[in-house]
Amino acid sequence: MTAKERRIQELKRSVAEIDAPEAFALQQKGAALIDVREADEIARSSPQDALRLGRGFLELRIEESVPDFERTVVVMCAGGVRSLFAAEGLKQLGYRNVRSLRGGFNAWKNSGLPVETPRNLTAKDRERYSRHLLIPEVGEKGQLKLLESKVLFVGAGGLGSPAALYLAAAGVGTIGIIDNDVVDRSNLQRQVLHTDDRVGTSKVESARKTINGINPAVKVIGYEARLDESNADEIFADFDVIVDGSDNFATRYTVNDASVRLNKPNVHGSIFRFEGQVSVFWPGYGKHRGPCYRCLYSEAPPPELAPS
Amino acid sequence: MLGVLPGVVGMLEAVETVKILLGIGEPLVGRLLQYDALSARFFEMKIDHNPDCPVCGDGKIGQVRAPEKKQVQVTQPASGGCRI
Numbered sequence: 001m002t003a004k005e006r007r008i009q010e011l012k013r014s015v016a017e018i019d020a021p022e023a024f025a026l027q028q029k030g031a032a033l034i035d036v037r038e039a040d041e042i043a044r045s046s047p048q049d050a051l052r053l054g055r056g057f058l059e060l061r062i063e064e065s066v067p068d069f070e071r072t073v074v075v076m077c078a079g080g081v082r083s084l085f086a087a088e089g090l091k092q093l094g095y096r097n098v099r100s101l102r103g104g105f106n107a108w109k110n111s112g113l114p115v116e117t118p119r120n121l122t123a124k125d126r127e128r129y130s131r132h133l134l135i136p137e138v139g140e141k142g143q144l145k146l147l148e149s150k151v152l153f154v155g156a157g158g159l160g161s162p163a164a165l166y167l168a169a170a171g172v173g174t175i176g177i178i179d180n181d182v183v184d185r186s187n188l189q190r191q192v193l194h195t196d197d198r199v200g201t202s203k204v205e206s207a208r209k210t211i212n213g214i215n216p217a218v219k220v221i222g223y224e225a226r227l228d229e230s231n232a233d234e235i236f237a238d239f240d241v242i243v244d245g246s247d248n249f250a251t252r253y254t255v256n257d258a259s260v261r262l263n264k265p266n267v268h269g270s271i272f273r274f275e276g277q278v279s280v281f282w283p284g285y286g287k288h289r290g291p292c293y294r295c296l297y298s299e300a301p302p303p304e305l306a307p308s
Numbered sequence: 309m310l311g312v313l314p315g316v317v318g319m320l321e322a323v324e325t326v327k328i329l330l331g332i333g334e335p336l337v338g339r340l341l342q343y344d345a346l347s348a349r350f351f352e353m354k355i356d357h358n359p360d361c362p363v364c365g366d367g368k369i370g371q372v373r374a375p376e377k378k379q380v381q382v383t384q385p386a387s388g389g390c391r392i
Contacts, residue, residue, distance in 0.1 A: 142330045149329045158314030163322040170326060190311035241325050245318065260364045265335070267324050269317040274310060274345040276317035280324050280336040283357060283364040290337035295358035 011084040015091070017102040020111040023074045026099070031072035032065070034058070036086045037105065039120075041078060047105070048114040055082055059089050069094050076101040076108065119144055128215075129171055143171060147217075152176035152239040154227055154255050156207040159245030159269045161193040168211040168218045175211060176239055178223035179203045227251055232258035243267045249300035256281060256293035268293060313345050 001009075018026070027033045027049070035042055035050040042052050051065050055077070066073060073095050077083040083100040090098045101107065109115060121129070121140055125147075132138040138146075149172050153160040156179040164175055181203050183194045191203075198206040204222035211220050223235060227246070236242060236258050244255045244266055252268075259266035263284035270277050281292045320341065327333045342351040359366045 137332045138330060142332075145331075146326070146329055151325055151329070158309075158311075159318040159321060162315045162318035163325070166319065166322045167325060170322075172325075172329070190309070190314050192315070241328055243321055243325055245321070257363050265328050267321045267328070269314075269321045271309060271314050271317055274313065276313055276320075276343040276345070277340055278317055278320040278324070278336060278343075279340045279355065280328070282335070282337050285335065285337050288338070289357045289364075291355050291357045292361060292364040294363045295361045296340075296355055298358075298362060 008081060008084060011088055015084050015087045016099050017080070017084075018074065018099045019102055020107040020113055023076070023099070023101045023108070024111075024113045026072055026074055029072075031074050031097075031099075033074045033076060033101075034062070034066075034086075035105070036075055036077050036083060041105075042118060043120060044117065045105075045109075045115045046118050047076065047108055048116045050076070052118060055086055058086055059093055062090065062093070062095075066095070070096055072097040072099065074099045074101055076104055078104045079106060080104040119148070125171075132170070146171045147173040149241070150174040150176065150239045151241045151243060152178065152236065153243045153245060154251065155179055155245040155247060156191070156193055156203040157181075157187070157245055157247060158190040158271065160243065161191045161207075161245075163243055163245065163269075164193060164207060164211060165214065168215045171215065172218065174219045174221065174239075176221040176223065176235070177204050177207050178225060178227050178235060179207075180224055180226045227254055229254055229257075233262060236262050236264055239264065241265050241267060243269075245269060252293060253300060260284075260292050266293070310345060316343060316345070 023033060033047055033050045035046050035052045036055040036058055039054065046052055053061050053065065073090055075083040075087045075090065075098065080101060080103050083104060087098045087100040121143060126133065129143045132143050133140060151167055151172050153164050153176065156177050168175060182200055183198045183203055183206050185199050187194060188196060193207045193210045194203065202224055204224050208220040208222055211218050225231060232254050242255060242259050242264050244252060246252055246255060256266055259281065260283055265280055265282040265285065268279050268281055283289050283292050324336050328335055338355055340353040340355050342353065
């Protein structure tokens with residue numbers, strides 16, 4: 001018997017092994033399932049909602065993910081051997097309910113249990129978003145969230161321009177823009193998405209070029225249309241957040257009403273002379289229900305009162 | 309209109325959006341943040357949910373319906389009609 005075989009025999013005596021269906025049942029009841037395979041193995045497929053900590057840094061990182069030493073921890077590798085070593089390491093660290101998945105990920109798959117292909121940041125993403133990755137409030141998890149997010153800009157004008165530029169730079173994965181206007185030279189004093197050589201061309205297309213110039217990975221969905229009650233719900237449905245940069249009351253009410261109906265956060269901004277206003281209208285947020293735009297201004301003022 | 313002003317307001321909108329997407333911090337819900345460029349001051353106003361609101365009033369959230377014509381005007385919008 002080799003030293004390796006001897007050690008595995010010892011571990012099989014000291015570490016509790018369980019089968020895949022039992023591991024799944026424990027996970028459903030709140031146990032942490034930890035995939036300790038190498039990154040390239042995990043990248044292909046991994047059990048749904050597993051913690052992918054890797055064998056190398058397991059002992060150094062687990063406490064952040066599983067602070068409760070009483071919580072049941074199921075360790076999993078490809079075939080059930082590496083997880084024995086990992087499980088022993090966790091026991092020594094102080095985890096009291098550690099199991100090793102017998103047969104590893106192969107057994108998990110063969111039992112027909114749920115798997116997913118985890119999305120990871122590419123090397124280029126890591127470089128581009130390195131400053132985000134350094135902040136714990138964003139980190140890899142947050143950056144992946146941003147990459148999977150969809151934000152709709154109503155208007156590619158003075159408010160939408162800077163907001164869309166920065167959100168594209170921040171890595172918001174999908175940016176929708178609805179605007180039916182063309183670039184006018186008088187827009188360029190503040191609508192920083194557009195350029196002098198695009199005067200007379202579609203604002204949506206101009207925005208697409210600028211956004212993809214900054215961040216080619218951003219998917220830009222353009223709607224060369226005017227937002228109204230007939231199309232708002234359909235367009236809004238696909239997005240996580242609506243950024244209102246519209247320039248007229250009718251559109252603001254349309255944005256508000258559709259956002260409330262679909263329970264989407266409506267990030268509102270407006271400008272008058274030297275004054276700006278910002279709020280988030282999101283009555284569906286939290287326990288203390290916040291207002292919507294109509295709670296503030298139930299009806300649009302007559303057009304003659306609207307400054308221009 | 310001062311061309312740099314929408315830059316400030318648009319950026320505040322962008323920050324709120326990122327916070328919402330990440331689920332961090334305290335979103336600007338129930339508060340209206342006003343920025344006066346000339347005095348270089350920010351003001352914050354608490355704004356409340358209106359239970360009689362024609363769109364989000366009690367029991368109305370999530371219902372697809374046309375807003376009723378009802379006068380519960382608080383004040384006129386301070387802004388909004390200018391070309392942004």
